Amino acid sequence: MHTNARRPRLTPAMADVRRAVRELLATELPPASNRVPERAADTAPDARLSRPESPTPARPDTPLAPLILVGLSGGPDSLALAAAAAFEAPRAGIRAGAIVVDHGLQVGSAQVAAEAARQARELGLDPVLVERVTVERGTAVSGPTGGPEAAARTARYAAFERALATTGASHVLLAHTLDDQAETVLLGLARGSGPASLSGMSAVNGVYLRPLLGIHRGVVHQALADQRLTAWHDPQNLDHAYARVRVRETVLPLLEAELGPGIADALARTADQLREDSDALDALAAEWAAEIVDHAEAGIAVDVHGLASNPAALAQRIVRFVVAAEFGTALSRAQTLAVLKLVTEWHGQAGVDLPGIRVARIDGRLVFARRS
Numbered sequence: 001m002h003t004n005a006r007r008p009r010l011t012p013a014m015a016d017v018r019r020a021v022r023e024l025l026a027t028e029l030p031p032a033s034n035r036v037p038e039r040a041a042d043t044a045p046d047a048r049l050s051r052p053e054s055p056t057p058a059r060p061d062t063p064l065a066p067l068i069l070v071g072l073s074g075g076p077d078s079l080a081l082a083a084a085a086a087f088e089a090p091r092a093g094i095r096a097g098a099i100v101v102d103h104g105l106q107v108g109s110a111q112v113a114a115e116a117a118r119q120a121r122e123l124g125l126d127p128v129l130v131e132r133v134t135v136e137r138g139t140a141v142s143g144p145t146g147g148p149e150a151a152a153r154t155a156r157y158a159a160f161e162r163a164l165a166t167t168g169a170s171h172v173l174l175a176h177t178l179d180d181q182a183e184t185v186l187l188g189l190a191r192g193s194g195p196a197s198l199s200g201m202s203a204v205n206g207v208y209l210r211p212l213l214g215i216h217r218g219v220v221h222q223a224l225a226d227q228r229l230t231a232w233h234d235p236q237n238l239d240h241a242y243a244r245v246r247v248r249e250t251v252l253p254l255l256e257a258e259l260g261p262g263i264a265d266a267l268a269r270t271a272d273q274l275r276e277d278s279d280a281l282d283a284l285a286a287e288w289a290a291e292i293v294d295h296a297e298a299g300i301a302v303d304v305h306g307l308a309s310n311p312a313a314l315a316q317r318i319v320r321f322v323v324a325a326e327f328g329t330a331l332s333r334a335q336t337l338a339v340l341k342l343v344t345e346w347h348g349q350a351g352v353d354l355p356g357i358r359v360a361r362i363d364g365r366l367v368f369a370r371r372s
C-alpha cells in the first residue's frame with residue numbers, strides 16, 4: 001500500500017525489476033507487432049485486415065493497445081511485478097491489468113484477494129479481475145507435484161485462461177524469481193526427474209511470461225520495500241509440510257553454507273543449459289518422428305529400424321513425442337523404456353500396455369493403438 005503520495009525515488013532494486021519487465025515486453029510485444037492483441041486478432045480475423053498501415057505506436061489508452069495481465073497473488077513477488085508492469089507497460093504502448101485468483105483455501109482469502117485487487121488498481125492497472133475458483137479438496141500434502149498444491153495450480157491456470165479469453169489480453173505475467181527456479185531444479189533432482197523437469201521454467205512459455213526469472217527474490221523484495229508497498233505473506237510459504245518450503249528454508253541455505261554462495265545462480269544456470277539441450281533434442285525427435293511415423297488403424301505405427309538407428313536419448317524422445325502428440329499421454333521413463341525393449345531386446349515377446357494404449361511390434365513397426 002502507498003503510505004506516501006509522493007512517487008518513490010528510483011532505487012537499484014526497482015531499476016533491476018523494471019528493466020527485466022521492460023526487456024521481456026520489448027522482446028515479446030515489440031512495438032511493430034503490438035498493434036492488435038494476438039487473441040483479439042485470432043477471434044476477429046477482420047481486425048487484422050483492417051489494421052492501419054501506419055507504424056505509429058498504439059497509445060496505451062486506445063482500444064487497439066495490446067493488453068497484458070499480471071498474475072497477482074498479493075504476495076511480495078507478484079506485487080513488485082505488478083508495480084513494475086504498471087510503470088513499464090504504458091511506456092511500451094501496452095495496457096497492463098491484473099488477475100487475482102482466490103483459491104478459497106484459507107480463511108480470509110477473499111479479503112486477501114480484494115486487497116491485492118485494490119493495490120493493483122491503485123498502481124494504475126486496468127482491468128483488474130478477481131476470480132474465485134473451486135479447488136478439489138481432500139488430498140494429503142504429497143510433495144511438489146501432488147496434493148492441494150497441484151489442484152490449486154490447475155484451477156489457477158484455468159482461471160488465467162478464462163481471463164485471457166474474456167479480456168482479449170495476449171499474455172499473463174508471472175512473478176517467479178531466480179530462487180523459485182533454483183528450488184524447482186533441486187526438487188526435480190531429488191525426484192530423479194528427466195531433463196524436461198530439470199530445465200525448470202522458461203521466461204517465455206506460450207502466453208505465460210516470467211520477467212523476473214533472472215532476478216533474486218531478495219532484490220524483488222527490496223524493490224517492493226523501496227516503493228513502500230506492503231504485501232500479504234502467505235503462511236503456507238512457512239509451512240514445512242511442503243517440500244518446496246523445506247528446500248527454500250533449510251536445504252538451499254545449508255548448501256550455501258557448506259558449498260559456498262551462488263548455489264541458486266548455479267542451479268538456474270544448469271536449468272538454462274539443460275533447456276537449450278532439451279529444446280535441440282526435442283526438435284530433432286520431432287523431425288525424426290515426421291520421417292518414421294505413419295498412421296495405422298486406430299493409432300500410429302513407428303518404423304523399428306528408424307527408432308533403432310537413433311541413440312537411446314533420441315529414441316526415447318521420439319516415443320514420448322509420438323505418444324504425447326497422438327494420444328495426449330505423457331509417458332514416464334519406465335514406460336518409455338518398456339516400449340523400447342520391443343526394439344532393443346526383441347525376441348518375439350508380447351506387446352506393452354500403457355494407460356489406454358496397447359503397443360505391439362508387427363511387421364517391423366511398433367503399432368500404438370487405443371485400448372478399448
Ligand SMILES: Nc1ncnc2c1ncn2[C@@H]1O[C@H](COP(=O)(O)OP(=O)(O)OP(=O)(O)O)[C@@H](O)[C@H]1O
Pocket residue numbers: 070071072073074075076077078079099100101102103156173174175176180234237
Ligand atoms: N492466487 C493467485 N492469483 C494470481 N496469480 C497468482 C496466484 N498465485 C500465484 N500467482 C502467480 O504465480 C506466480 C507463482 O506462484 P507461487 O505461488 O509459486 O508464487 P510465490 O512465490 O508465492 O509468489 P508471490 O510472492 O507473488 O505470491 C506468482 O508470483 C504469481 O505471479
